[in-house]
Amino acid sequence: MKMIPYSTQDINEADIRAVAAVLRSGWLTQGPALERFEKAIAKKVGAKFAASFNSGTAALHAAYFAAGVGKGDEVIVPALTFAATANAALYLGAKPVFADSDMHTGTMSVSDARRKITKRTKAIVPVDYAGCPAALSEFHTLAKKRRLVFIEDAAQALGATYRGRPVGTQADMTMFSFHPVKSITTGEGGVIVTDNEDYARAMRLFRSHGISKDATTFARKNHGAWYQEMQALGFNYRMPEMSAALGESQLKRLDTFITKRRAAAKRYDRLFKNVPGLILPPPERIHEKSAWHLYPVRLAPRIAHKRDEVFAKLREAGIGVQVHHVPVHLHVFYEKLGYKKGLCPNAEAFVASEISIPLFPNITLKQQQFIANTLKRILAPT
Numbered sequence: 266m267k268m269i270p271y272s273t274q275d276i277n278e279a280d281i282r283a284v285a286a287v288l289r290s291g292w293l294t295q296g297p298a299l300e301r302f303e304k305a306i307a308k309k310v311g312a313k314f315a316a317s318f319n320s321g322t323a324a325l326h327a328a329y330f331a332a333g334v335g336k337g338d339e340v341i342v343p344a345l346t347f348a349a350t351a352n353a354a355l356y357l358g359a360k361p362v363f364a365d366s367d368m369h370t371g372t373m374s375v376s377d378a379r380r381k382i383t384k385r386t387k388a389i390v391p392v393d394y395a396g397c398p399a400a401l402s403e404f405h406t407l408a409k410k411r412r413l414v415f416i417e418d419a420a421q422a423l424g425a426t427y428r429g430r431p432v433g434t435q436a437d438m439t440m441f442s443f444h445p446v447k448s449i450t451t452g453e454g455g456v457i458v459t460d461n462e463d464y465a466r467a468m469r470l471f472r473s474h475g476i477s478k479d480a481t482t483f484a485r486k487n488h489g490a491w492y493q494e495m496q497a498l499g500f501n502y503r504m505p506e507m508s509a510a511l512g513e514s515q516l517k518r519l520d521t522f523i524t525k526r527r528a529a530a531k532r533y534d535r536l537f538k539n540v541p542g543l544i545l546p547p548p549e550r551i552h553e554k555s556a557w558h559l560y561p562v563r564l565a566p567r568i569a570h571k572r573d574e575v576f577a578k579l580r581e582a583g584i585g586v587q588v589h590h591v592p593v594h595l596h597v598f599y600e601k602l603g604y605k606k607g608l609c610p611n612a613e614a615f616v617a618s619e620i621s622i623p624l625f626p627n628i629t630l631k632q633q634q635f636i637a638n639t640l641k642r643i644l645a646p647t
């Protein structure tokens with residue numbers, strides 16, 4: 266039996282034609298497709314600028330760089346996220362400081378984040394866990410008051426809305442990932458959207474070795490037309506044209522993808538209604554719509570110790586479940602840095618009881634019924 270994946274991309278003939286057209290055009294990197302894709306994604310979320318990268322992780326690295334994060338600084342990130350949110354602080358010699366989770370949504374707790382601010386804190390980075398927007402308005406106010414750069418890790422949340430507006434303009438910089446399981450894909454890729462031109466300029470420099478070709482920015486004058494100036498230590502984080510063309514084509518279907526994800530999530534809500542011991546993701550509020558990246562269910566505290574057993578039985582039944590995520594401070598690497606269990610008890614308890622069941626735009630009713638029936642059978646008292 267073929268495993269039902271926890272997520273998968275939706276590629277159609279138009280996507281394939283768009284990529285093939287780039288391959289035939291002879292222009293494989295830093296060309297017109299990239300420019301079009303960046304314009305389209307900025308427009309879609311209502312931001313002024315978009316800087317694309319060859320991964321969401323590279324995008325976060327660039328955003329932290331643009332924010333001025335460096336040695337001795339602290340960056341507040343949730344414990345409940347993918348490691349990249351914290352790793353990007355380490356890349357720049359800064360220290361990730363982990364804040365605990367809101368048990369309802371799984372997003373970063375505003376009060377715990379507030380408590381963790383020190384005079385070394387440079388940036389605060391809430392994550393839209395499972396596609397559900399974090400408390401963006403509260404984080405915005407907090408960041409303004411404490412003069413922090415507000416970076417939103419919306420890797421999982423392209424297509425979500427917050428207080429009626431697309432996620433993408435609430436923070437100083439917002440990251441979307443285009444990994445295949447995300448709202449849209451470019452194979453690998455990511456973007457930062459921002460209204461701040463200085464940040465956009467710094468990120469573009471950073472993604473291309475820190476080398477500028479724009480003579481108006483040069484410190485050294487009187488050079489030949491061949492001259493390029495390295496002004497910072499950057500990387501090669503550029504997105505290829507094939508990816509940008511795929512992203513541009515996929516973006517046209519973003520609304521359809523999210524509508525289908527939402528419909529599938531609502532179907533799970535109905536299928537799992539009143540199952541004893543099962544905690545469902547919180548219902549959407551009117552003005553805050555999730556991108557439904559994941560459908561994370563949790564086992565009630567009295568049966569949470571059975572999570573691994575339930576997980577194994579679902580996998581045995583051909584259901585590609587996952588757990589999101591290993592709390593970052595509990596990764597072996599982070600434990601070696603001195604972070605300890607107990608640092609973020611809510612995040613630890615949340616993850617210890619969590620299972621992400623399959624959710625993707627083209628999941629069928631039959632697959633969902635099979636998943637629901639299997640999980641209900643596993644949870645039924647014997």
Ligand SMILES: Cc1ncc(COP(=O)(O)O)c(C=O)c1O
Pocket residue numbers: 320321322323346347349350392418420421442443444453454455
């Ligand atoms: C919350 C979060 N942050 C960062 C990333 C990193 O993005 P990417 O895989 O595009 O590098 C991901 C995705 O894997 C993620 O889910």
